[in-house]
Amino acid sequence: MYTQALNTAETADRDLEDAGKAAQFQARIDAEERIEPNDWMPAAYRKTLTRQISQHAHSEIVGMLPEGNWITRAPTLRRKAALLAKVQDECGHGLYLYAAAETLGSSREELVDAMLAGKAKYSSIFNYPTLTWADIGTIGWLVDGAAIMNQIPLCRCSYGPYARAMIRVCKEESFHQRQGYEIMVTLCRGSEEQKAMAQDALNRWWWPVLMMFGPPDATSQHSDTSTKWKIKRFSNDELRQKFVDATVPQAQYLGLTIPDPGMTQDADGHWRHSEIDWTEFKQVLTGNGPCNRDRMAARRKAHEEGAWVREAAASYAAKRAQRQTAQAAE
Numbered sequence: 471m472y473t474q475a476l477n478t479a480e481t482a483d484r485d486l487e488d489a490g491k492a493a494q495f496q497a498r499i500d501a502e503e504r505i506e507p508n509d510w511m512p513a514a515y516r517k518t519l520t521r522q523i524s525q526h527a528h529s530e531i532v533g534m535l536p537e538g539n540w541i542t543r544a545p546t547l548r549r550k551a552a553l554l555a556k557v558q559d560e561c562g563h564g565l566y567l568y569a570a571a572e573t574l575g576s577s578r579e580e581l582v583d584a585m586l587a588g589k590a591k592y593s594s595i596f597n598y599p600t601l602t603w604a605d606i607g608t609i610g611w612l613v614d615g616a617a618i619m620n621q622i623p624l625c626r627c628s629y630g631p632y633a634r635a636m637i638r639v640c641k642e643e644s645f646h647q648r649q650g651y652e653i654m655v656t657l658c659r660g661s662e663e664q665k666a667m668a669q670d671a672l673n674r675w676w677w678p679v680l681m682m683f684g685p686p687d688a689t690s691q692h693s694d695t696s697t698k699w700k701i702k703r704f705s706n707d708e709l710r711q712k713f714v715d716a717t718v719p720q721a722q723y724l725g726l727t728i729p730d731p732g733m734t735q736d737a738d739g740h741w742r743h744s745e746i747d748w749t750e751f752k753q754v755l756t757g758n759g760p761c762n763r764d765r766m767a768a769r770r771k772a773h774e775e776g777a778w779v780r781e782a783a784a785s786y787a788a789k790r791a792q793r794q795t796a797q798a799a800e
C-alpha cells in the first residue's frame with residue numbers, strides 16, 4: 471500500500487514538473503526562441519517533428535525517381551546537365567533532412583525502414599508518372615514551386631536543425647523551379663505539338679500539385695499542434711491559396727489553360743479553384759496511386775543493393791575509431 475502511495479505521489483510530482491516544463495517550453499516558442507536538440511521538449515513535439523522531417527526526407531529521395539527517369543532522354547546536353555544537378559540536389563536535401571531528423575533521437579535506419587515498410591509516408595505527388603519531357607518542366611515549375619511555397623515558412627520553424635536545413639534547401643529549390651519554368655517557356659514558344667505537350671502535362675499535374683499542400687484545414691489532424699508549436703507558420707489552405715495566386719499568372723504568360731473551368735477570380739484578386747477530389751488524395755495516400763507500387767519497389771531494390779555500401783562504410787568507420795582509440799592510448 472505504502473509503495474503504491476509513494477509511486478502515485480512520485481508520478482504526481484513528475485506530472486507537475488512536466489507541466490511546468492511544458493509551460494516554460496511554450497513560453498520559449500511564443501517568444502520566437504529556437505529549440506535545439508539538447509533542449510527539453512514535450513515528447514509530442516519530438517514525435518511530430520520526427521514524423522514530418524523524416525517524411526519530408528523520404529519525399530526528397532523518392533522524388534528523384536520520376537525525374538531520374540528522364541536524365542538519359544533529355545533533349546539537349548544543357549537540359550541533361552540541369553536535370554542531373556537537380557536530381558543530385560534532391561538527394562542532398564534528403565540527407566540534410568535525415569540528419570535533422572536524427573537529432574531528435576531516431577536513427578536513419580529506423581526512419582528509412584519505416585518508409586520501406588509502408589509505415590511512413592512520402593509526398594503524394596511522387597506517385598504520378600512522368601510521361602513526356604513536358605512533365606519534367608511541369609515538375610520543376612509546379613512541384614518545386616509548391617515545395618518552395620511550403621518550405622520558405624519552414625525556414626522559420628521553431629526547431630533549429632529543421633529551419634537551418636530549409637534555408638539551404640530553399641536556395642537550391644529556386645534553381646529547380648526556374649529551370650522547370652524555362653523548359654515550359656521553350657515548349658510553349660515551340661511547335662504546336664510542343665505546346666500541346668506542355669498543356670497535357672499541366673492538365674495531369676495541376677490537381678495532384680494542389681494536393682501536395684495537404685488535406686483541407688478542417689480535416690488536417692496535425693495543423694493545430696504544429697501551429698501552436700510554430701512548426702507550421704501557415705495552414706495547408708493558406709499555402710495552397712498563395713501558390714494558386716502566384717501560379718495562375720505564370721500559366722497565363724505561357725498561354726496555357728489551368729484545367730479548372732470553375733476557377734474564378736474574386737474581388738480581392740484571389741484565384742478560387744474548384745473543389746479538390748480528396749478521394750483521389752486518399753487513394754494515393756493508401757498506396758493506390760498510379761505509381762505507388764513502382765516507387766516502393768524501386769526504393770526497396772535500391773536499399774537492398776546498397777546494403778554492401780552501408781556495411782563497408784560502417785566497417786571502415788569502426789576500424790578508424792579503433793585506430794584512433796589505440797593511438798590515443800599510446
Ligand code: 3HC
Pocket residue numbers: 521522525526527529530533560563591592593594595613614617620643681682683684685689690691692693696706755
Ligand atoms: N502526401 C503524403 N502525405 C500527406 C500529404 C501529401 N501531400 N499531405 C498530408 N499528408 C499526410 C500527413 O503526413 C499526415 O499523415 P501522418 O500523420 O501519417 O504523417 C496526414 O496526411 C494529415 O495531414 P496534416 O495536414 O495533418 O499533416 P501535416 O500537418 O504534417 O501537413 C504537410 C502536411 C503540409 C505535407 C507537412 O507535413 C509539411 O509541410 N511537410 C514538409 C514539406 C514536405 O514534406 N513536402 C513534401 C514535398 S518535398 C518536395 O516536393 C521536394 C522538392 O524538392 C521536389
